[in-house]
Amino acid sequence: MSKRVVNILVPLISIVLGLIIGAIVMLISGFNPVDGYIALWNGVFGSSYNMGETVRQITPYVFAGLAVAFAFRTGLFNIGVEGQLIVGWLAAAYVGSAFELPKIIHLPLALLAAAAAGALWAFIPGLLKAKLQVHEVIVTIMMNYIALHVANATISALSDGGDKTEKIHDSASLRSPFFESLTDYSRLHWGFLIALIAVLIMWFILEKTTQGYELKSVGFNQNASEYAGMNVSKNIILAMVISGAFAGLGGAMEGLGTFGNITKMTGFTGIGFDGIAVALLGANQPFGVLLGAILFGGLKNGGLNMPNEAGIPVEIVSIVIALIIFFVASGYIIRVGLDRLSKKKKEGK
Amino acid sequence: MKKRKIGLALSALLASGTLLAACGSDKGDESKKSGSDKDKFSVAMVTDIGGIDDRSFNQSTWEGIEKFGEENGMKKGNGGFDYLQSASESDYNTNLNNLVRRNFDLVYAVGFNLHDATSEVAKQQKDAKFAIIDSVIEGQDNVASIMFRANEASYLAGAAAALQSKTGKIGFIGGVEGDIIGGFEAGFVAGAKAANPKVKIDIQYAGSFGDASKGQAIAKRMYDSGTDIIMHAAGGTGNGLFTEAKERKKKDAKADVWVIGVDRDQYDEGKVNDKTNITLTSVLKRVDTAAEKVSKDTKDGKFPGGKTITFGLKDKGVDLADDHGVFTDDTKKKIDEFKEKIISGDITVPEKPEK
Numbered sequence: 001m002s003k004r005v006v007n008i009l010v011p012l013i014s015i016v017l018g019l020i021i022g023a024i025v026m027l028i029s030g031f032n033p034v035d036g037y038i039a040l041w042n043g044v045f046g047s048s049y050n051m052g053e054t055v056r057q058i059t060p061y062v063f064a065g066l067a068v069a070f071a072f073r074t075g076l077f078n079i080g081v082e083g084q085l086i087v088g089w090l091a092a093a094y095v096g097s098a099f100e101l102p103k104i105i106h107l108p109l110a111l112l113a114a115a116a117a118g119a120l121w122a123f124i125p126g127l128l129k130a131k132l133q134v135h136e137v138i139v140t141i142m143m144n145y146i147a148l149h150v151a152n153a154t155i156s157a158l159s160d161g162g163d164k165t166e167k168i169h170d171s172a173s174l175r176s177p178f179f180e181s182l183t184d185y186s187r188l189h190w191g192f193l194i195a196l197i198a199v200l201i202m203w204f205i206l207e208k209t210t211q212g213y214e215l216k217s218v219g220f221n222q223n224a225s226e227y228a229g230m231n232v233s234k235n236i237i238l239a240m241v242i243s244g245a246f247a248g249l250g251g252a253m254e255g256l257g258t259f260g261n262i263t264k265m266t267g268f269t270g271i272g273f274d275g276i277a278v279a280l281l282g283a284n285q286p287f288g289v290l291l292g293a294i295l296f297g298g299l300k301n302g303g304l305n306m307p308n309e310a311g312i313p314v315e316i317v318s319i320v321i322a323l324i325i326f327f328v329a330s331g332y333i334i335r336v337g338l339d340r341l342s343k344k345k346k347e348g349k
Numbered sequence: 350m351k352k353r354k355i356g357l358a359l360s361a362l363l364a365s366g367t368l369l370a371a372c373g374s375d376k377g378d379e380s381k382k383s384g385s386d387k388d389k390f391s392v393a394m395v396t397d398i399g400g401i402d403d404r405s406f407n408q409s410t411w412e413g414i415e416k417f418g419e420e421n422g423m424k425k426g427n428g429g430f431d432y433l434q435s436a437s438e439s440d441y442n443t444n445l446n447n448l449v450r451r452n453f454d455l456v457y458a459v460g461f462n463l464h465d466a467t468s469e470v471a472k473q474q475k476d477a478k479f480a481i482i483d484s485v486i487e488g489q490d491n492v493a494s495i496m497f498r499a500n501e502a503s504y505l506a507g508a509a510a511a512l513q514s515k516t517g518k519i520g521f522i523g524g525v526e527g528d529i530i531g532g533f534e535a536g537f538v539a540g541a542k543a544a545n546p547k548v549k550i551d552i553q554y555a556g557s558f559g560d561a562s563k564g565q566a567i568a569k570r571m572y573d574s575g576t577d578i579i580m581h582a583a584g585g586t587g588n589g590l591f592t593e594a595k596e597r598k599k600k601d602a603k604a605d606v607w608v609i610g611v612d613r614d615q616y617d618e619g620k621v622n623d624k625t626n627i628t629l630t631s632v633l634k635r636v637d638t639a640a641e642k643v644s645k646d647t648k649d650g651k652f653p654g655g656k657t658i659t660f661g662l663k664d665k666g667v668d669l670a671d672d673h674g675v676f677t678d679d680t681k682k683k684i685d686e687f688k689e690k691i692i693s694g695d696i697t698v699p700e701k702p703e704k
């Protein structure tokens with residue numbers, strides 16, 4: 001089998017496997033899997049409303065996935081996407097509501113603020129990693145908690161003890177009446193275009209610039225890169241900052257698109273953590289991340305329709321969706337394993 | 350390579366964690382698809398992220414809807430009654446929209462967290478009817494707002510605490526400061542002072558609705574300083590209060606520690622052993638009664654759109670739970686007097702705590 005055939009077959013087989021096991025779970029718990037999957041399908045493609053909502057759901061996943069993938073390519077494991085996303089969301093919501101400016105300035109400013117906030121939040125673990133060799137996993141996880149509670153306290157302060165910030169002005173909003181009429185009042189917003197641009201930007205940085213080559217090189221082998229005259233700590237910090245900026249923009253999608261404000265959170269949004277899976281599903285490639293986000297967002301939004309249309313409880317839906325993703329991820333692992341096996345054979349010869 | 354393996358394992362773990370986070374106990378309810386019947390009345394609700402079996406708000410609303418449905422011979426599903434759970438905040442909007450698209454005649458949004466989503470969907474779907482609980486949406490004719498005068502029942506709780514207290518010191522633990530919990534506090538303080546002007550009231554907020562250990566720490570400090578009755582309006586944080594009181598009672602059967610519960614009758618939470626229970630009473634917020642009543646009104650064509658309906662002692666929307674024989678005759682008598690006066694309007698209970 002040629003490599004291309006394997007590349008296409010592995011994910012297809014794993015999705016089918018996931019669907020079959022999911023069906024068995026539904027059967028065991030006394031629900032009709034056919035109804036369930038029809039509801040899932042309709043939840044994604046069933047109406048213009050659902051399609052709009054699906055694209056909306058996919059958008060922040062693209063950013064979260066890109067953030068994780070970008071850091072990963074530089075050999076860094078950014079688990080702090082969740083926290084960077086929250087501070088980005090907060091910054092976007094604040095800039096969106098606090099200032100009154102023409103749209104051409106206001107919207108980019110709010111997006112920029114979100115990216116900067118996310119970048120700043122990722123700069124700290126990057127700096128600690130580069131200068132003091134503190135493991136980024138620990139720092140980023142802790143920064144998630146700090147982000148959550150700092151955001152909640154800030155919301156409280158901004159709203160005089162309330163639990164949400166004021167709505168952003170229209171001039172900072174990504175929403176558009178055009179999409180609303182097109183998709184029957186879904187919350188689809190311009191963010192998906194920005195997400196597509198972000199995918200291209202990541203591809204461009206990594207594949208077409210010297211800086212991108214350095215980043216990847218540091219990811220492959222730090223010592224060799226240093227020997228080749230690259231500044232490893234600068235590259236580590238830069239990778240984290242860019243990664244954090246992507247995450248911050250993901251937060252802006254929520255702040256400027258979906259919600260139009262930020263509400264006190266009792267727990268994490270989960271988007272940042274799902275971003276890890278999205279990145280790995282996409283093999284840390286920008287376009288792969290896009291596909292991973294489409295799968296994740298599609299399943300998530302379609303899953304909402306399963307209790308609605310087929311009466312399947314959300315708990316079962318979560319299990320079914322987790323199983324599908326699990327098998328897709330396993331397919332990736334299998335492929336990595338196969339690659340490694342064939343490499344070893346070659347080396348052996 | 351090794352690092353990447355660890356990374357993969359970690360990410361799989363985290364991803365599955367977030368995906369499975371929504372999994373609670375499955376109640377195993379089945380809904381059969383049934384064609385929507387235009388002549389019949391149908392009602393549905395959207396939970397907040399607490400879920401349908403949160404032992405509080407969402408569950409209580411659902412119980413009210415279920416009761417209403419059974420009384421009217423309705424079935425769960427389309428054209429009858431149903432609910433959708435929200436796993437995250439972005440689901441509110443979608444869930445409300447989904448229910449409207451299934452032609453439910455009335456859709457409940459449970460909790461003030463759904464304020465923005467309800468307002469937005471109601472503006473878009475002008476033919477649909479909504480009712481929001483614990484929040485007020487003004488100026489939209491297709492939304493009814495349901496509020497509770499929890500301050501009135503808290504007044505009675507405060508009076509009961511002041512009358513039953515042996516040390517003359519009582520306490521109040523709040524969750525997060527705000528309008529809703531402020532109402533509980535204001536009523537509790539006013540009631541206590543009315544029953545016994547000399548009573549000392551210790552008030553502290555935990556800053557969270559889900560921090561049981563903080564609740565326990567506050568309760569410990571209050572009991573240590575001679576407080577014998579503590580009321581909470583702090584959700585999960587209040588569980589720490591119950592833990593502390595029960596531990597004290599276990600160590601010393603004669604210890605004079607009491608708890609006043611909130612939202613629903615928390616008698617079961619206060620059980621130390623078969624004979625002893627530290628729950629004095631509970632401030633009841635009958636969301637189920639309210640949901641039932643508004644459903645009934647809407648069915649009869651009297652949908653209170655654009656209005657705020659407030660449930661107080663008068664319409665049994667709030668009340669004091671059974672004391673299970675703990676109150677003295679004197680306390681009982683005085684509480685009944687206060688209750689009558691509040692209902693008749695002789696006493697106006699403050700809604701906001703004095704600063």
